[in-house]
Amino acid sequence: MLSFRSEERVGEWCAANGYPMRPLVTMDQLWTLATTWYSTRLQENSRRPQPNEMRSIFAGLGLEGDFWDPQSDSFG
Amino acid sequence: MSLDTQTKLAIYRHFAETGQRPSLQVVAERVRADVNNVREAYERLRAQRMLVLEPDGVSIRMAPPFSGVPTQHVVIVDETKYFANYAWDSFGIPAALKRPGRIHSRCEQSGEPLNLEIGLKGPSPCSWLFHCLVPAARWWDDIVFT
Numbered sequence: 001m002l003s004f005r006s007e008e009r010v011g012e013w014c015a016a017n018g019y020p021m022r023p024l025v026t027m028d029q030l031w032t033l034a035t036t037w038y039s040t041r042l043q044e045n046s047r048r049p050q051p052n053e054m055r056s057i058f059a060g061l062g063l064e065g066d067f068w069d070p071q072s073d074s075f076g
Numbered sequence: 077m078s079l080d081t082q083t084k085l086a087i088y089r090h091f092a093e094t095g096q097r098p099s100l101q102v103v104a105e106r107v108r109a110d111v112n113n114v115r116e117a118y119e120r121l122r123a124q125r126m127l128v129l130e131p132d133g134v135s136i137r138m139a140p141p142f143s144g145v146p147t148q149h150v151v152i153v154d155e156t157k158y159f160a161n162y163a164w165d166s167f168g169i170p171a172a173l174k175r176p177g178r179i180h181s182r183c184e185q186s187g188e189p190l191n192l193e194i195g196l197k198g199p200s201p202c203s204w205l206f207h208c209l210v211p212a213a214r215w216w217d218d219i220v221f222t
Contacts, residue, residue, distance in 0.1 A: 001162045001208040001222075002184040010207045025206040031198040035165035036117035038141050041172040042088050044081055048125050054212065070212040 001025070022067060029061045082107040083117040084126055087139050092173055095158045097136040097144030128219055137220065141168030153177035162222070163206045170194045 004010045006022060014021045025033075027075050040046045049057060051070040058068040066074040079133040090098035100118070103113040115134060121127040128138035136144040138161050143149075149160040151169040155177070160166035163181065170177035179192040181205075192199050210222045 001164045001206050003163045003181050004181040004205050004207055005186055005188050005190075005191050007205060008185055008202070009185040010205060011161070012142075013207075016185075019209055022208055022211075025208065027199055027202045027204060027206075029166050030206050031171075031194075033162065033164060034141070035171045035198075036162075038168035039174070041168075042085070042092055044085060046084075047077060058212070067211045070215075072211065072219040074211070074213075074215045 001030075024065070028042075029063065032061055033057070064075065079109055079113060080120050082109075082115045083114055084121055087121075087127070087136065088172075090143040091139055091158070093156075095156045097139070097142075100134045105193075119170065125216060141172055148181055151177050152180070160198070164208075167194065167199075191210035201205040 001014075004013065011017075011021060020026065037049065050063045054070070058064065066072040083103060085086075086103045087098060090102065090106070093207055094104045096170070098106075100111055100114060104114045107114065117126060118129060118134065122129055126139070127136060127141075129135065130137050130144075136140055138144060141164075142162055143159040143161045145159065147159045147161065148172040149162060151158040151166050151183055153170055153173050158169050166181060174196070177194045179190065179194060181190040182188060183190065184207075188206060192202060192204075210217075215222045
């Protein structure tokens with residue numbers, strides 16, 4: 001995941017590199033993802049979220065659809 | 077506490093304290109175990125996606141959100157310099173440490189610097205955006221590229 005000054009810069013980067021433009025993530029969404037994923041990482045019982053938990057976390061932030069589904073087979 | 081958990085905590089706490097990856101020997105000393113047993117714990121932690129190892133099987137490339145190698149995503153917390161694996165992880169380091177910090181990165185297209193203060197409740201309002209090229213289902217096909 002990379003940082004961009006604006007949506008226009010994302011479009012330019014994708015076009016220049018031949019990549020598809022994917023859903024964009026805002027600063028607030030990214031902070032929530034980071035705290036949800038990592039706030040317990042230095043603790044004994046820390047672990048990565050399971051696929052169903054990931055789907056729920058993403059959906060809670062409005063990040064839905066096949067792109068954010070960790071078990072989607074749409075991109076095989 | 078199991079050896080896997082001790083190993084995981086030793087690795088993550090070393091990153092938190094120094095900003096750098098620990099060697100296998102340092103981790104083994106910290107958990108007071110034989111290096112061969114710790115190497116086996118590394119493999120199990122890799123299978124759990126808590127670690128990404130270099131091809132040598134012992135050097136830590138990633139202990140997310142920490143990077144074992146320099147990247148363009150720099151995070152400063154309490155005067156310690158950390159490298160994050162990508163933008164998401166640059167936010168993850170202050171979140172994991174539960175400390176305010178500063179993120180220094182750049183716009184991937186224009187090169188414009190991103191200098192961002194992160195408080196305990198997150199970043200101040202900012203219009204920068206983040207783009208994830210790889211679908212979630214494919215992240216671990218090549219996590220370094222992701």
